[in-house]
Amino acid sequence: MPAGSSAKRERQYEHIKKSAEQRGESTRRAEEIAARTVNKERARSGEAESASRTSTRDPKSAYERGGQRSHGGAEGPTKDQLYEEARKRHVHGRSSMTKQELKRALGR
Structure with a gap:
């Protein structure tokens, strides 16, 4: 978390x-996901010093999107x-699967 973050953001x-x-x-990936999500929410609410255009203009918050992107x-x-x-x-037979078969085996 960036220095100076509120208790709520922590x-x-x-x-x-x-x-x-x-x-x-x-753990490393979980920390990355959490930091990116919180930083985007900070940008949307005006708490961050700088923000990308997509952070401030996106009509849906990260929670509303629910991982759609x-x-x-x-x-x-x-x-x-x-x-x-x-x-x-540990999907059995993965080495000989096509992209579509891998998607199916993973439930996508």
Whole structure:
């Protein structure tokens, strides 16, 4: 968390971090998700010193979006990203699967 953050933002950060870890994210990734989310909310509410255009003009907050944009892109995650997720989940037969098969096996 940035220095000078309010107690509310500190609690928010810890809550988001804990939720991400419970979903199976690594501690480092959970911290990154929490920091990015809290920083975006700080920017939206005018608490941050600087903010990107997308942070201030986005009609939906991160909570309202609920991860709609994560791994979005034109076609979603790459085959390599899907393969890595399948490896972490110990999906049997992943090495011979196509991108579509990996998506199906991961429930996407």
